[in-house]
Amino acid sequence: MAVTLHDVATLAGVSIKTVSNVVNDYKHIRPTTREKVLAAIDTLGYQPNISARSLRSGKTGVIGLALPELSLSYFAELADAVIRAAERRHLVVLIEQTAGGDREREIEMLSSPRLQLTDGLIFSPLGMSSDDVGYLNVSYPLVLLGERIFGGPTDHVTMRNVEAAKAATAHLIARGRTRIAVIGAHEGEVVGSAALRLRGYLDALAEAGIEPDESLIRYVGLWHRLDGAQAMHELLDSGVEFDAVFGLNDTLALGAMRVLQESGRRIPDDVAVIGFDGLDETKYSLPTLSTVDPGRDEIADMAVDVLVERIANRDAPPRQYLTDFSVIGRESTAD
Known part of the structure; x- marks a missing residue:
């Protein structure tokens, strides 16, 4: 027997009309109700009838x-x-x-x-x-x-990760920065945003004749503010000298920037910072964050x-x- 709207409504504990509204993606449905109905649809394997117009097209x-x-x-x-x-x-x-x-x-x-x-x-x-x-x-x-x-x-x-990361790093180099830390690398990653952006960073250093320093590359698990902040704490605790930071996304850069300011470093006087993603919030950080808009x-x-x-x-x-x-x-x- 085919699964019906009534079956879904009974399992979800809602009315048939509510199930119909969820199936037709009506906007004014409580998120919890929508999730209950969708869970019931998944459980029962319900296949909704499409409207007559949809059937024709x-x-x-x-x-x-x-x-x-x-x-x-x-x-x-x-x-x-x-x-x-x-x-x-x-x-x-x-x-x-x-x-x-x-x-x-x-x-x-x-x-x-x-x-x-x-x-x-x-x-x-x-x-x-x-x-x-x-x-x-x-x-x-x-x-x-x-x-x-x-x-x-x-x-x-997709986006031009390598070229864009190279341009972000070159932006720092053009402002006289030569000890550029990078935050957000993923250990062992070959394909992915982190690996491609790290490649762009290294390409920019090579083109400028700057020898890469492994101690300036900071690896993280995720790309949240907390990860950027923790990576910056580790970098500062290591005693490694640096005059710029490239966060492989804006969220990492914002987390790192907070820790830099708490440590007394002036941005950009002591340390210049750039991120990647062109998030709207970067316009309102203090200072405003330089970034790469990847064409979102x-x-x-x-x-x-x-x-x-x-x-x-x-x-x-x-x-x-x-x-x-x-x-x-x-x-x-x-x-």
Whole structure:
């Protein structure tokens, strides 16, 4: 017997109308209620009937967006940009979080029954790697974001991490800084944002004839403010001399900047600081934080456009797109 709205409503402890509202993505639903209904849909394997218009067109007008965690400002601002891009194309976005980029959660999400509510998915993995490329062979339109998997079977929109990180480091070198610490490296990482941005940092040093110093490279587990602050405490405690800091994302840089100020270091007089991501909050830190805008709005626009094209034509070969970036100099580097 097919699972019905009534079955879902009974399991979730809500009315049939509430289940219908959740299925149709009505906005004015309490988050707790929405989660109960979606959990019941997952448990029962309910497949909702699509409206008559959707049946005729074969489309729902809904796209999925799967991100590691919205508590990180970059992903929150990316989600906002994707929603705005989708609205301009009269599309609704269903957002999934993958538990901070947990690999198993990401793989599970790729076969989630909730994706039946969508026409396609924009997916930013953080835990998966090139070894998991086979999981991207899905039956629905899929656009990949990020730097974890290259050369897969899907369209891929990403940023110029190496070039942008090189430009950020060169920005510091151009201001006379030669002892540049980098915060946010990942031990043993070969592919990923941290590895690519570290490569750009090293490329800039080499081009300027500056010998890299391993003691200036600080490794972290996550890219939160706490990690940036802890890494800066460790750097200061080590006694290593440095006159600049490159945070591999803005959140790390903001955490490091707080510790520098608490230690009595003047920014940028004693230590210049630059981040990466172009977060809105960097305009309001004290001092304002220099950063790299990796083209987040362009990534969102392009990802939605590419997904719409893929929905219309599933037979075209997969494509890769790179967005432009810009270095934004502010008070933390005396600009």
